Amino acid sequence: QKEVEQDPGPLSVPEGAIVSLNCTYSNSAFQYFMWYRQYSRKGPELLMYTYSSGNKEDGRFTAQVDKSSKYISLFIRDSQPSDSATYLCATQLSNFGNEKLTFGTGTRLTIIP
Amino acid sequence: AAGVIQSPRHLIKEKRETATLKCYPIPRHDTVYWYQQGPGQDPQFLISFYEKMQSDKGSIPDRFSAQQFSDYHSELNMSSLELGDSALYFCASSLEGGRAGYNEQFFGPGTRLTVL
Numbered sequence: 001q002k003e004v005e006q007d008p009g010p011l012s013v014p015e016g017a018i019v020s021l022n023c024t025y026s027n028s029a030f031q032y033f034m035w036y037r038q039y040s041r042k043g044p045e046l047l048m049y050t051y052s053s054g055n056k057e058d059g060r061f062t063a064q065v066d067k068s069s070k071y072i073s074l075f076i077r078d079s080q081p082s083d084s085a086t087y088l089c090a091t092q093l094s095n096f097g098n099e100k101l102t103f104g105t106g107t108r109l110t111i112i113p
Numbered sequence: 114a115a116g117v118i119q120s121p122r123h124l125i126k127e128k129r130e131t132a133t134l135k136c137y138p139i140p141r142h143d144t145v146y147w148y149q150q151g152p153g154q155d156p157q158f159l160i161s162f163y164e165k166m167q168s169d170k171g172s173i174p175d176r177f178s179a180q181q182f183s184d185y186h187s188e189l190n191m192s193s194l195e196l197g198d199s200a201l202y203f204c205a206s207s208l209e210g211g212r213a214g215y216n217e218q219f220f221g222p223g224t225r226l227t228v229l
Contacts, residue, residue, distance in 0.1 A: 002155075004155070032215075036220075041223075043222050046217050046219075049217075095216050098168045098169060099169075100146065100158040100161060101218060102158070103156045103157075
């Protein structure tokens with residue numbers, strides 16, 4: 001069983017819609033939870049990170065972590081065609097000691113103008 | 114701002130050949146990570162280096178080796194290539210020592226390796 005599970009999609013929504021992306025994880029020791037965005041032929045870039053449970057908002061993006069259910073979510077409000085990309089959730093045991101990232105498979109998102 | 118540089122961007126090799134992938138981290142970054150992303154797969158951690166010493170090892174085959182040099186660039190050496198090694202190889206860098214706040218890993222554009 002993969003440590004981080006993510007629905008690969010693809011997911012297509014009309015411009016302006018609210019997008020919900022989700023992941024589940026199995027290792028309760030994970031403390032940091034990230035969302036990366038990956039455009040075609042580019043490397044992943046960090047969108048947001050969250051430490052432990054809670055919500056974090058950055059503009060149109062909101063990340064949620066529920067450690068009790070081991071559930072990670074990313075919400076995109078007022079989605080734009082430029083948001084079309086693959087979104088990868090990732091986890092870390094800690095953020096010290098050069099800790100590796102454990103990724104989900106990624107969800108391919110298309111925003112239709 | 115300077116980003117992580119990887120070379121080559123594309124590489125085509127035959128089975129049983131060798132390949133060397135290079136990574137140049139963001140200036141002053143002291144840590145390098147290598148990830149392998151197969152088609153439709155999540156990036157899998159291979160190996161990391163901090164201050165030129167190996168700091169962690171993941172699912173890296175024995176046929177692969179890597180090192181970080183005095184100028185902090187890193188090379189991933191792959192021998193006896195197999196068809197299953199065809200993947201996108203990402204390098205990421207971060208600043209572990211002396212940093213404040215979240216230690217972000219910055220990814221390069223990747224090297225696409227195709228083994229025929």
